[in-house]
Amino acid sequence: MFQQAAVSSLPIFLRQKEEFSQYTRTRTCRLDVGKTQSILHVLGTTLKASLNRSAPPKTKYFSVKCTASVQYIISPQPEAPFHLSPVSLKDNSVLLITMKQASDHENDNKLSVWYYGADKNVLDRAILHLTAVEICLDVDADRDGVVEKGNPNKGTWNWGPQGHGAILLVNCDSESRFRKRLDSERDHILHLSDVRDMSPMIVRTKGPAKLPVGYKLVLHICQGDGEKIRVFTSRGEHYPLVLSSADLSSEIPYLGSAEIKFYVEGLSFPDKDFDGLIRISLSLLEPICQGIPETPIFTDTVVFRVTPWIMTPNTHRPLEVFVCSTKDNYKFLKGMKSLVEGNGYKLKICYEYMNRGDRWMQDELEFGYIDSPHHSFPVVLDSPRDQALADFPYHALLGPDFGYVTRVPHRKDVSSLDSFGNLEVSPPVTVNGKDYPLGRIIIGVAFPTTSHGRNMTKVVQDFLRAQAVQEPIALYSDWLEVGHVDEFMSFVPAKDRKGFRLLLASPDAGYKLFKGLQNDGNGGAKLFEGIPGEEQISVDEILDNKQLQDENNYVQSCIDWNRDVLKKELGLDDEDIIDLPILFKLVETKGHYRALAYYPDMVNMIVLGKNLGIPKPFGPKVNGSCVLEQEMVSLMGNLGLTCTFINDFASYHKLLGEVHCGSNVRRSPFEFKWWNMQM
The missing domain is CATH 2.60.40.1700 (Protein-arginine deiminase, central domain)
Incomplete structure (x- = not known):
């Protein structure tokens, strides 16, 4: 039946007090004198009852009795062991009640508080019938x-x-x-x-x-x-x-x-x-x-x-390569098929009934994934460009364990910078002691002082920043006619240093190469040989064109501005960067001068492990070999990478894009789990 609690010694009381410290959730309950109450108690919580508030008038002492599964302590602690003796009632006397185990039946445990007068005569009592339950949301x-x-x-x-x-x-x-x-x-x-x-x-x-x-x-x-x-x-x-x-x-x-x-x-x-x-x-x-x-x-x-949406960098293993088939890109497709399938990767072709003549696979979508401890799957981010390829991400990719997400601008203010050639991600980096184990997203925007510039639409930028695990970097890309970061930068794998190299287009490197040719007596070598209908131009003519030199000085200054940003934001040294010999030219559109690649833009490549698919530059030839190709083979060969040059001149370059613009790669996810990041 009822037993007096803490009757043996003071240490039992102290042990009970330690046990109570684990119960962080406390619920106030009333003690009603002269009646029996039924209380439902949740294990892991504490019932707190004011002893003075419920005491009859003229109460001086109280005592507590309970069944074996009920535990209690009195606060403030009695000055001496109280055993079976009544305890002096104070204004702040509180009873804290817990239970050891769940009940088998309703009201199968009890606790009573007895109140006494000055001569310790019984004035009244409050009785609790207790039912203990365990409730847990896990x-x-x-x-x-x-x-x-x-x-x-x-x-x-x-x-x-x-x-x-x-x-x-x-x-x-x-x-x-x-x-x-x-x-x-x-x-x-x-x-x-x-x-x-x-x-x-x-x-x-x-x-x-x-x-x-x-x-x-x-x-x-x-x-x-x-x-x-x-x-x-x-x-x-x-x-x-x-x-x-x-x-x-x-x-x-x-x-x-x-x-x-x-x-x-x-x-x-x-x-x-x-x-x-x-x-x-x-x-x-x-x-x-x-x-x-x-x-x-x-x-x-x-x-x-x-879970955030996570992008994967060029350094990750390719799983599938996507390209479009159009009525005029046979040579491009032939080169891509040889590169992709020849190296053991899957090539998926989007045919004209789906692409409706839109060949820019990179610009329409970006592959990523989502991850949790119990499941993960790829998710395609659909760009807001919404041209003829608009239906492809949803209708061709969405399916079981292949997700889809997009962001629709609030206003019809989509520009070329909203195409996803303007969205890249770096390999993992450490910057000033801070780790970015999933790399950092890179986007292109207008120069901060330009009031009339184009920008990636705000809803997409907000989405990318909110993912939190790949903190975005904004580069200046509005100086380009198309305006995409993939026109002047790329990442390739490397075995040393940080595990990759940043490739940057460099007019300075281009002029240095051409001046070397001229000094060696090869100034008469011509670009664009073998391209029907394309006017050929010699190295000497390029070097004599002061207007072109001025335009490329401007382009180099734009790239150098981005170079400094990338070095700072990715923690790079100059040794982590390789300059590629690429020239540009300026064109006027609606009163604004912006840049295009002068010959196929070799930095705009596809990276498939150690194999690179590079736009064939049709540069000047010496002894029958293209010096631009030779330079790329030398630079990439030092990293153990193999170059395959793909003819995209008529079907992509002349339409203001290159190999990377016309392809897309779904890659393996990170082994690193995003929730393990130190934020």
Whole structure:
């Protein structure tokens, strides 16, 4: 029946006090004198009752009795061991109550407080009938792919290898191959495989077969999070929707000692107005009486962070190469097929019925991926350029375990800088002691002092910055007619130094090479030999053209400005950079002078491991060999890389693009897990 607590000695009381320190959640409860109360207690929490507030008038002392599974301490601590003796009542006397284990039956434990007058006569007593339940909302907070029980850090997010917090995928693929639609746009789970794209969450309970009458368990989210996630549960072969923007809370059944599985679906990537953090709570509601709303007496909360969209650099292993087939790019396709398939990679061709004459595969999309401890898959980012290739990313790529995301500008202010030849990513770098294990995104914008310049549209820039794990770098690219960073830079793998080299177009290197030819008596060698209809020009004529020299001095100054930015933002030395001999020319468009490559732009290449697909430059020949090709072979050969020169002159170069512009590569994801970053 009842027993006096802490009757043996003071050390027992102190041990109890240490045990109580683990209970961080405290709930105030009333003691009603002269009546019996039924209290539902959640294990891991503490009930706090004011002894003085409920005491009868003229109370001077009190004592406490309880059954074996109930624990309590008195605060402030009595000055001496009280054993069975009544304790002096103070204005701030408080009783802290916990229980050791879940109840088998309702009201199977008891606690009573006895109140005494000055002569220690009994004035009255308050009796609590206690039912203990265990309630836990659990996720994979330690990021090992398993939903562990009761992780103390599940309610917060921390970056790093010792961090914590669950991870949520964006369900942006489509399990249906025939009726294309993002899974997140459906109001139901179409296939069991769709569950893999969601993060598991478990409600665990332990206790009596049912809760006392009127008590409820409610799963709930805030209104803002309702637009970012949905929650489904499992009922046999069915997966009913539990939480969404239309239903921010839902009562869930209490099944005694049981587990209920839920699946959390991400709907939105991090963005300017969304930091990626999501909170889901489970609350136990207590009834007061008929007609009066229930009140929450316990809440357990978990935190998810939505996975970012991650780009992969040139240094990663190629998985698939994408190109377009058009009526005039046969030579280009032949060269690409030889390069790609000859080195063991997959070539996927987008034919004219889909591309509708739009050959710029790089400009339409960028490949990336999303990752979590339990699942990952590629995701294509569709650019806002929306020309004839606009349908390809959605209709040809979206599918099971292949996601899709895009950002649509608020205004029709899309420029050439919104094409994704203007979106690159560096290999991993360390800058001033700060690690970027996933590299840094690189975009091109207008020069800061230019009021009339073109920029990448704000919604895309906001999206890229919000992913957080590949902090973007803005370069100046508006000086180019097309305006893409891939026209003057690229990355290739290397075995030494930082594991890569930055390649930069360099008019200075071009003029140095041509002056060397002239000094060796080869000034009469001509560019563009063998190209039908193209006017040939000699090295001497190029060097005598002062206007062209001035234009290239301007271009070099623009590239040098970007060179300094890249050295600073990527932590590079001059030894990490290779200058490629490429000349440019200025053209006038709508009153503005911008640059184009004078001959095929060799930096605009495709990188497939150690094999490079480079625009054939049709440079001056000495002893039957193109000196520009020889220079590239020498520079890249020093890195152990092989050069294949692809004829893209008529089908791409003359249309203001090159090999990289006309191709795209899906690459293997990083082995490094983004959640292990030190932010």
